[in-house]
Amino acid sequence: MINAVEIKRLKITTKEQELVNIDFKIEDSTALIGQSGSGKSLTLKTILNLLPSNLNLDFDVDSTFELNSSNIGFIPQNPFTSLSPMTKIKNQFFCEEEKKKELFKIVGLEEKFLERFPSQLSGGQLQRVVIAIALSNDIKLLLLDEPTTALDEKSKQIVLDLIKKLQDELNILILFVTHDINSIRDICKNIVIIKDGTVIEKGKTNEILSLPKTNYTKTLINSTFENKEFRK
Known part of the structure; x- marks a missing residue:
């Protein structure tokens, strides 16, 4: 259906x-x-x-x-509101390491960004991170x-x-x-x-x-x- x-x-x-x-x-x-x-x-x-x-x-x-x-996945206006500023990007996902890499590939981000903090990324990169996190669940x-x-x-x-x-x-x-x-x-x-x-x-x-x-x-x-x- x-x-x-x-x-x-x-x-x-x-x-x-x-x-x-x-x-x-x-x-x-x-x-x-x-x-x-x-x-x-x-x-x-x-x-x-x-x-x-x-x-x-x-x-x-x-x-x-x-x-x-x-x-349900949600993408807000400001990606900073969805991310913990003191936590590395890789630790803001609730999925396995390989899935994180797969999601980053889907949203067009390099794997090295997983090791960075939100303040080290641009607004556009952060919005793609938030999209990747939203997709880590099997959303409909x-x-x-x-x-x-x-x-x-x-x-x-x-x-x-x-x-x-x-x-x-x-x-x-x-x-x-x-x-x-x-x-x-x-x-x-x-x-x-x-x-x-x-x-x-x-x-x-x-x-x-x-x-x-x-x-x-x-x-x-x-x-x-x-x-x-x-x-x-």
């Missing part, structure tokens, strides 16, 4: 207001796009079971596999939270190419959360546009980018994303 996860009737509320009310499906490679405050991060935290306890949550999920920490779903925001253009392209390679070669689902439509054009086959906690468009990426139905989507597509409103 082909892997898929359907998030149904996801509602996140406080005592005063409704923050998120959406339905969408993660199949193949899916992008969740929206401005800051649109509900992207809350949705991601729901899937990771990391939603703050002061928020009320109600949702159903229909998945072809059990969602748990062993089969890879969640990416603005994974290239903190990177320079060269490192950004390397990471994007790597994500595309993983999508092509591994049988895993990808949910790519970002404000930057340009970063997912060649990676995600499906796209979900979210605004103020509500899905306003969803479908095939090439169709929505070619013929967006709402002004909000058109603005996201046409923006150069240099404006703080979209980048913060």
Whole structure:
């Protein structure tokens, strides 16, 4: 059976207001796009079971596999938040030595970096280390939270190419959360546009980018994303 996860009737509320009310499906490679405050991060935290306890949550999920920490990989914006600064890279994996070397080969890093500390690697190299660690489990779903925001253009392209390679070669689902439509054009086959906690468009990426139905989507597509409103 082909892997898929359907998030149904996801509602996140406080005592005063409704923050998120959406339905969408993660199949193949899916992008969740929206401005800051649109509900992207809350949705991601729901899937990771990391939603703050002061928020009320109600949702159903229909998945072809059990969602748990062993089969979900997570790539944050800042790789430093996932790594212990005082621990060598090789000791931050939970797998055998040969598997570490194999994973480093997959993400395009030299084995010598296993002996280094996080501060001795660049941001782009560290993001690839985090991806390798995520792949050390037999994951079925890879969640990416603005994974290239903190990177320079060269490192950004390397990471994007790597994500595309993983999508092509591994049988895993990808949910790519970002404000930057340009970063997912060649990676995600499906796209979900979210605004103020509500899905306003969803479908095939090439169709929505070619013929967006709402002004909000058109603005996201046409923006150069240099404006703080979209980048913060």
